[in-house]
Amino acid sequence: MSKNHLDTICVQGGYTPGNGEPRQMPIIQSTTFKYSTSEDMGKLFDLEASGYFYSRLQNPTCDMVAKKICELEGGTAAMLTSSGQAANFFALFNICNCGDHIVSSSSIYGGTFNLILTTMAKMGVEATFVSPDCTEEELNAAFKENTKAVFGETIANPALTVLDIELFAKCAHAHGVPLIVDNTFATPVNCRPFQWGADIVTHSTTKYIDGHGVTVGGAIVDSGKFDWMAHKEKFPGLCTPDESYHGIVYAEKFGKEGAFITKCTSQLMRDLGSTQSAQNAFYLNLGLESLHVRMARHCENGQAVAEFLHDHPKVAKVSYCGLPDDPYYQRAQKYLPHGSCGVVSFELKGGRKAAEAFMKQLKLAAIETHVADARTCCLNPATSTHRQMTDEQLIAAGVPAGLVRISCGLENKEDLIADLQQALEAIEG
Numbered sequence: 001m002s003k004n005h006l007d008t009i010c011v012q013g014g015y016t017p018g019n020g021e022p023r024q025m026p027i028i029q030s031t032t033f034k035y036s037t038s039e040d041m042g043k044l045f046d047l048e049a050s051g052y053f054y055s056r057l058q059n060p061t062c063d064m065v066a067k068k069i070c071e072l073e074g075g076t077a078a079m080l081t082s083s084g085q086a087a088n089f090f091a092l093f094n095i096c097n098c099g100d101h102i103v104s105s106s107s108i109y110g111g112t113f114n115l116i117l118t119t120m121a122k123m124g125v126e127a128t129f130v131s132p133d134c135t136e137e138e139l140n141a142a143f144k145e146n147t148k149a150v151f152g153e154t155i156a157n158p159a160l161t162v163l164d165i166e167l168f169a170k171c172a173h174a175h176g177v178p179l180i181v182d183n184t185f186a187t188p189v190n191c192r193p194f195q196w197g198a199d200i201v202t203h204s205t206t207k208y209i210d211g212h213g214v215t216v217g218g219a220i221v222d223s224g225k226f227d228w229m230a231h232k233e234k235f236p237g238l239c240t241p242d243e244s245y246h247g248i249v250y251a252e253k254f255g256k257e258g259a260f261i262t263k264c265t266s267q268l269m270r271d272l273g274s275t276q277s278a279q280n281a282f283y284l285n286l287g288l289e290s291l292h293v294r295m296a297r298h299c300e301n302g303q304a305v306a307e308f309l310h311d312h313p314k315v316a317k318v319s320y321c322g323l324p325d326d327p328y329y330q331r332a333q334k335y336l337p338h339g340s341c342g343v344v345s346f347e348l349k350g351g352r353k354a355a356e357a358f359m360k361q362l363k364l365a366a367i368e369t370h371v372a373d374a375r376t377c378c379l380n381p382a383t384s385t386h387r388q389m390t391d392e393q394l395i396a397a398g399v400p401a402g403l404v405r406i407s408c409g410l411e412n413k414e415d416l417i418a419d420l421q422q423a424l425e426a427i428e429g
């Protein structure tokens with residue numbers, strides 16, 4: 001693990017040029033790689049040697065960026081994926097087979113909720129959803145004999161609940177399974193879930209890590225701490241021979257540090273091919289170089305906007321864990337002491353209709369299905385990202401129909417507040 005501060009890793013991690021080599025991370029825009037003998041290449045195919053042969057599996061530029069994210073999270077191995085959806089799917093599917101079960105927080109991104117509830121169910125993987133605020137007893141009660149993973153989001157999109165990572169990790173470990181945490185909103189700048197017991201971290205790098213709304217992407221990072229072999233019977237994919245690689249046992253050959261990502265790359269990426277392009281990884285790296293500087297401003301703007309909305313007579317409720325009366329304030333003080341993110345959600349007293357009218361009036365904040373980039377944007381989840389959900393599911397996910405989510409960008413906070421102010425003035429109370 002790197003000894004440098006996170007700021008320095010953001011700028012220089014993942015790639016160190018040698019003498020006379022490019023200062024900027026090179027884009028290796030090549031699908032394939034040349035070898036002198038078939039024997040050399042055969043070793044790669046057998047996972048006997050590490051190296052590149054086809055960019056669907058691994059590409060040097062993607063690996064440099066994955067390495068940087070790995071260092072930022074304090075993990076032992078990482079990989080990029082084509083999207084955050086692919087990252088969460090791969091992280092779960094790498095250890096869950098048909099007939100298995102997942103325990104998940106109910107307060108998660110709508111796309112991930114659909115993935116787990118619908119698509120993974122079709123593959124025979126079932127889930128039990130629990131409140132992010134459940135007690136230890138309630139959480140323990142959700143486990144089954146065939147449970148293989150626990151899933152949650154550090155700061156949930158869009159409900160902005162904060163996960164009690166330590167509690168979720170404790171219960172996961174008591175049942176011999178890993179905790180997978182989607183750390184998209186907090187980023188490693190504000191929270192490093194491995195420090196609190198999480199085993200695998202995922203990201204939609206589309207959000208703050210890119211930070212400019214340029215590339216869709218994802219990442220998976222392994223803490224290297226989960227002992228697969230100690231729970232051999234639960235994880236046959238990692239602990240018994242893989243016949244598609246001449247009987248390799250990943251957990252034996254690559255150890256705790258490397259087994260999860262090696263299997264995920266060499267099986268899931270090979271067979272399902274949700275790879276990130278080298279060009280996109282390059283853009284991602286540009287975003288990463290300023291992540292630590294940007295997150296501070298996103299948080300400053302988020303806090304100022306949350307405080308303004310909190311005191312406004314037309315606003316019924318504001319969710320932002322930086323507000324002292326927010327139900328997640330205490331938990332955020334523990335897990336997110338330097339700030340959470342720039343996303344604030346709030347409910348207007350006038351409900352769904354007021355929300356629509358309000359959003360139309362905004363000049364700086366654009367209506368987008370995006371969050372977490374340099375430009376402020378807003379969204380009504382019930383009519384967009386969460387439109388597949390029933391009203392009951394919306395409430396369970398903490399996203400009532402009249403909720404507006406605003407993602408504070410990097411603009412001046414006074415201008416953002418003035419924009420909100422004029423839009424609030426223009427609507428009926």
Ligand SMILES: *Cc1c(COP(=O)(O)O)cnc(C)c1O
Nearest residue numbers: 083084085109157184204206217
């Ligand atoms: C956006 C998002 C995802 C999905 O990521 P994509 O890059 O859009 O596929 C997953 N988790 C969280 C928390 C997100 O915000």
